[in-house]
Amino acid sequence: MKKTKSGQKLIVTIVKKEKAKKVVHASTLAGAQGGTTFFGKGFRINEKKRFLGIPVEREREVILTLVSDSIYHKVMNAIIESVKLNKPQHGIGFVIDTKRISGISHMLGLGIENEEYSNESEMKQMDIQKFSYDLIVTIVNKGDSDKVVDASKSAGAEGGTIISGRGTGIHEKAKLFNILIEPEKEVILTLIIKEKTEAVLKAIESGAGLDQPGKGIAFVLDVDQTVGINHLLNSQVSDEMK
Known part of the structure; x- marks a missing residue:
């Protein structure tokens, strides 16, 4: 077939x-x-x-x-x-x-x-692909990434990557000497086993205050394949064997 x-x-x-x-x-x-x-x-x-x-x-x-x-x-x-x-x-x-x-x-x-x-x-x-993963993408104001990292760790995330960006939201406008300034953002990529996605996402929302206006946004993407995270797989297998 x-x-x-x-x-x-x-x-x-x-x-x-x-x-x-x-x-x-x-x-x-x-x-x-x-x-x-x-x-x-x-x-x-x-x-x-x-x-x-x-x-x-x-x-x-x-x-x-x-x-x-x-x-x-x-x-x-x-x-x-x-x-x-x-x-x-x-x-x-x-x-x-x-x-x-x-x-x-x-x-x-x-x-x-x-x-x-x-x-x-x-x-x-x-x-x-015995174990499935999600990618949690969190976008917050510059300086708030530590809140996301701490929250995700507390909920079971093993790590992540932070990259810098800038916002262009309709409510994100500031001026200095009458010059429009685009606010700086931080993007946190967190790869997580699907079973932990909901807990980590809730922890991020609470820890970074994402339920408040202008604090940021988080969303989840399905991941098809993963490479280089054998330590996560081994940990999961050990947990299942206990």
Whole structure:
């Protein structure tokens, strides 16, 4: 039995600083048309790095790579190999199935080429994906990311990545010397086992005051595949065996 798939995937890769170029190079050689890189900082619940008693923030690079289903597995494997995502502490990668895209369909070759998957490969993928994950995306005002991090940790999250941005909401307007200023934002990406999603989301809402106007927003995305988070899987297996 064979199955035909079509569409596009968003591959999100989070690696140590200076590793993004390897990811982009490998994905391009595998057929991707490029990617977008963001700079951020990572946090982990058991982080112990300190300098003169001050916690050291781990610099991270976040790469977004949009590819068609027809080359998705090839690109994903190339990224994994390029930065050794299948080894502990080399970074993480996860995949989100996108609904619609605009502006680059001709580059992705959507609707032109499909890929067939056998039952064997599908079953192997199901074994890999025994545990399902969600991605919680939280957007808050600059300086409030610590509230999100603390809340998510208290509810069972293992870590996350913070990147900077700026807001363009209709109620987010400020002026300095009559010059319009766009407020700075912080975006927190939290990869979480589905069973913990609701608890972590509620903790973030309460801890960061998201139920109050102008405090921020959080939303959840389904994740198709994960790489580089074996410690989470091992922890989950241990819990189930107790």
